[in-house]
Amino acid sequence: RVRLQHLKGLLRESRLPLPEIVDRMRFSSGQDLSRFFLRATGQSPTDYRAGNPVQPAKGEDDGGWGVVFDLDGTLIDTEMIYYEAYRRALEAQGFDLAPEEHEKEFTGACNAEIEKRVAGILPETFDQARFHQEWRRHFTMMLTESPPVPLEGVLEALEMLTGRGVPVGLASSSDLAHIELSLEKAGLRGYFSFLAAGDEVERGKPDPEVYLLCCGRMGIDPLRSHAVEDSTRGVCAGVAAGLHVFLLAGAKPEVPPERNQVKLISSIADVAWGELEPRAEG
Structure with a gap:
């Protein structure tokens, strides 16, 4: 219990990056810290630090929708x-x-x-x-x-979506500690209150678990929402979760059979984020 209170204090009252908190608290990895905190509080360290309450996923009648981004190769090139x-x-x-x-x-x-x-x-x-x-x-x-630089169109897309009040989340195969560090170094951390990491789920992409975890934290309906991806594993995960996926075609990822759920783009700048609407079901 003392350890949990100390960890809460570091998360809420310091600006230390998560990898440094992992070392200070003598966890073996960011995954161990995340699982310890989730079991003890029902929240991820990221949600707790941001002051976000745990939100249940909304059902079809609730109409909540948003956009979930992949990280590596989508927002930044790591x-x-x-x-x-x-x-x-x-x-x-x-x-x-x-x-x-x-x-x-x-x-x-x-x-x-x-x-x-x-x-x-x-x-x-x-x-x-x-x-x-x-x-x-x-x-x-x-x-x-060598801090990463946001890819073409990323800052404009995030500014447009958050300015419209559209919920924005991130679902990545990377460990939570690396997500936190990458976003911080790229100057993007402030756009994302909702994160889901590869070390928080049992099965990584192409399994949809990380996308469903992120949508649940955001309180959005995957069937009405959008994802942005750049890899074969990623697009398969997004489609399996029920999301419509904007797929960056630069790395020539394979398009899954559910082509009606996928739109190929060459850049994030290709999407009219200011006019984006909830995905029509069916």
């Missing part, structure tokens, strides 16, 4: 930072990772799945615990040294 972090951590143990292999196997996957896949294909000499620690250290260092 995929190559992830690649370089993985590459360096693997190189330290004498293994290689080619860019095309990373793009094919890992883009859009949650970190736990990536670590499991890497351990499954490498010999027994591979130290998974060391890899877990080292790639995270490299990622945080590179993100801090």
